[in-house]
Amino acid sequence: MKLSQKVQAMQFSPIRKFNVYAIEAKEKGKKVYHLNIGQPDIKTPKAFMEAVKNFDSHVLAYAESGGLVQLQDAIANYFKRFGMDIERKDVLITNGGSEALSMIYTCLLDYGDEVLIPEPFYTNYQTFISAAGGKVVPVTTKAEEGYRYAYADRIEKVITDKTRAISLVNPGNPTGTILTRDEMRVIADVAKKHDLWIIADEVYREFAYDGREMTSFGQLEDIKERVIIVDSVSKRFSACGARIGCIVSKNQELMSNAMKLAQGRLCCPTLDMIGATALYELDPSYFNEVRTEYEARRDAVYEEIMKIPGVVCQKPGGAFYIMVKLPVESSEDFLVWLLTEFDDGGETVMYAPIQGFYGTEGLGRDELRIAYVLKKEDLVRGVELMRLGLEKYKELGYK
Numbered sequence: 029m030k031l032s033q034k035v036q037a038m039q040f041s042p043i044r045k046f047n048v049y050a051i052e053a054k055e056k057g058k059k060v061y062h063l064n065i066g067q068p069d070i071k072t073p074k075a076f077m078e079a080v081k082n083f084d085s086h087v088l089a090y091a092e093s094g095g096l097v098q099l100q101d102a103i104a105n106y107f108k109r110f111g112m113d114i115e116r117k118d119v120l121i122t123n124g125g126s127e128a129l130s131m132i133y134t135c136l137l138d139y140g141d142e143v144l145i146p147e148p149f150y151t152n153y154q155t156f157i158s159a160a161g162g163k164v165v166p167v168t169t170k171a172e173e174g175y176r177y178a179y180a181d182r183i184e185k186v187i188t189d190k191t192r193a194i195s196l197v198n199p200g201n202p203t204g205t206i207l208t209r210d211e212m213r214v215i216a217d218v219a220k221k222h223d224l225w226i227i228a229d230e231v232y233r234e235f236a237y238d239g240r241e242m243t244s245f246g247q248l249e250d251i252k253e254r255v256i257i258v259d260s261v262s263k264r265f266s267a268c269g270a271r272i273g274c275i276v277s278k279n280q281e282l283m284s285n286a287m288k289l290a291q292g293r294l295c296c297p298t299l300d301m302i303g304a305t306a307l308y309e310l311d312p313s314y315f316n317e318v319r320t321e322y323e324a325r326r327d328a329v330y331e332e333i334m335k336i337p338g339v340v341c342q343k344p345g346g347a348f349y350i351m352v353k354l355p356v357e358s359s360e361d362f363l364v365w366l367l368t369e370f371d372d373g374g375e376t377v378m379y380a381p382i383q384g385f386y387g388t389e390g391l392g393r394d395e396l397r398i399a400y401v402l403k404k405e406d407l408v409r410g411v412e413l414m415r416l417g418l419e420k421y422k423e424l425g426y427k
Contacts, residue, residue, distance in 0.1 A: 038155050042384025046360075049367035050378050058371050061410035064380040066201070066348065066399045070266040070318055079306035080299050088298060093290040095121025095274070096301045102308035103259065103274055109312060112246045118278055120286055121296050125231050125260035125273035126152060131289045132227055132256055132275060133160035135282055142190045143227075146177035148351070148385035148392055150201045150229075157195075165191070166387035171353045171395065174342045175203035178211030183218050193225035194218070199232040199242070202385055202397040203351050204326075204344020206236055209243055216251045226251065229258040231273075232347040234315040237323040240345055252278045263348075265307045266318075272296060272304040322348050325400040325407055332411035333398075336418060350398050351382065354418065357427045359383070359396045362418070365426070370417045377413040 043065055050060050094100065100119040107114040122128040129152075137143070139161040145153055147166035157164050165186050169175040177183070183194070194215060199206045207215070219226050228245040236242035245255045260273035277283055329350060330343050338355030356362045359381040366376050382395035400407050 034158055034161070038158050039151070039384060042151055043380045046363055046367070046378065046381075049364055053367045053371075053376060057374060059375045060367070061375065061377045061402070061406055061413060063398045063400075063402070063407070063410045064378045066263065066401060067268060068263065068266040068348070068401045069403065070321065070401075072267045072270075073265060073307060073310060073314065075306040075310060076265070076267060076270065076303035080303045083299060083302050091295040091298045091301060093293075093295050094287060095119070095296060096298070096305065099272075099301045099305040099308070102305045103276070106308045107244075107246065107276065110244055110247060112244065114246070114276060114278075117280065118276055118283065120275045120283060120290060121301060122273045122275060122290070123293075123296050124262060124271040125229065125258050126156070127271075127293075128258045128260075128273045128275045129153070129156045129227075129229070130159065131286050132258070132282075133157050133162060134289060135285050136160075136192050136225055137162035140190060141192045142188060144183065144186060144191060144194045144224075145387070146175070146196055146200075147387050148175070148202055148382050148395070148397075149387070150197055151385055153195065154387070162192075163190075164387045168388055168391065169203070169205075171340050171342070171351060175200065175205045175351065176211070177205075178207060178214045180214050180218050183215070184222070187218075187222050187224075191222065191224060193227050195227040195229070197229040197232070197347075198245075199235060199346030200344075200349075201232065201347055202349045202380070202382065204347045204349050206240055206242065206345040212243065212245060212248065216245070216248050219254055220251060225254050225256060227256050227258065231258065231260040231263050233259075234264055234319060235322055235348060236346040237319070237326065238345065242346070246276065246278075254279070256282065261304050261307050264315075265310075267304070267307065270300045270303055272300050322400070325402075325404055326350065328404040329398060329400045329407045329411055332408050332415075336411075336415045348400050350400060351395060352379075352398060353395050356394055356418070356421070358393050360393075361426075362421060363396075365421060366414070366417045370420060372413055372416050375409070375413060377410045377417070379414070 257276040262268040340353035380397040382392040386392040
């Protein structure tokens with residue numbers, strides 16, 4: 029019996045593959061501070077639960093493959109807040125942002141086609157692109173430069189006749205980097221010059237800090253036909269378990285072909301769409317308190333990180349992730365040691381090693397990602413455990 033080369037070439041999640049060590053640590057009575065996964069602890073707005081509870085129908089029937097029209101309209105109205113002329117026909121509801129990405133790559137890629145992605149990148153991009161028969165081509169960034177990547181010469185250097193799209197997350201996961209309007213213009217001009225799609229994953233759109241104004245690629249009028257936006261309720265509304273996302277594009281040829289895939293999987297879950305409609309209809313002021321909370325968490329975790337000797341870290345501008353370069357040879361080995369050999373008062377910490385977030389072999393060995401999605405005191409304690417653990421790690425002669 030034979031499995032496909034595509035699936036065998038895929039990697040397991042570098043975020044989740046260390047869970048076995050965390051489970052064993054907990055079974056030994058240790059408390060583990062989970063700084064490794066982007067699962068917010070912010071309360072999901074009550075509007076979601078109330079909308080689901082108020083749903084009254086004798087039959088829970090199939091929904092339309094493109095989504096409930098009230099949800100499409102709510103999302104279109106949400107984008108109008110950003111000055112974008114989005115209509116119902118420009119919105120296709122998906123099972124989370126993950127399905128949106130999978131559908132997009134299936135629509136755009138033939139076998140061997142390439143997608144440019146700034147590295148480090150969200151690891152599932154590799155999975156989605158490989159499943160569609162494509163290939164990730166990384167645009168390498170550096171910790172010392174704040175993981176910035178909007179340089180025309182660097183992007184054009186890796187473009188080939190197989191390149192079909194530039195795919196990015198803005199604000200970034202795992203880096204927290206936010207593109208300025210000028211940087212967006214650089215990417216837009218490169219895409220126009222080389223006739224490329226821009227796939228803009230903007231699920232962290234509201235989480236822009238220090239007074240930064242978050243913008244969208246959908247606001248650039250001259251590239252509206254080549255822009256595909258991915259959106260989701262997961263992070264924005266702390267509703268990860270409601271698997272509702274969407275594809276937003278003015279390119280009707282793309283949307284028509286994506287509908288073929290949507291019809292093939294029938295529909296998204298009706299109750300989740302009912303709840304998601306209520307979320308998109310929330311007053312924009314909802315985000316003010318949430319943004320303030322995340323910004324305070326970022327500041328607290330950054331302050332604690334900078335107490336670690338030899339660390340390289342720049343304060344991110346958005347999302348809820350922070351990248352750290354440690355004075356170790358392998359952040360993976362250090363993590364396993366933290367979970368199996370170390371504790372302070374019966375407590376230890378877990379983060380996400382970054383090596384698996386790179387497409388270039390050998391990069392990211394000494395880097396990690398922290399998701400600042402816990403309350404401030406837990407974040408501070410988690411980073412303190414990293415610092416104390418690193419001191420002990422060095423004392424024992426590890427590198």
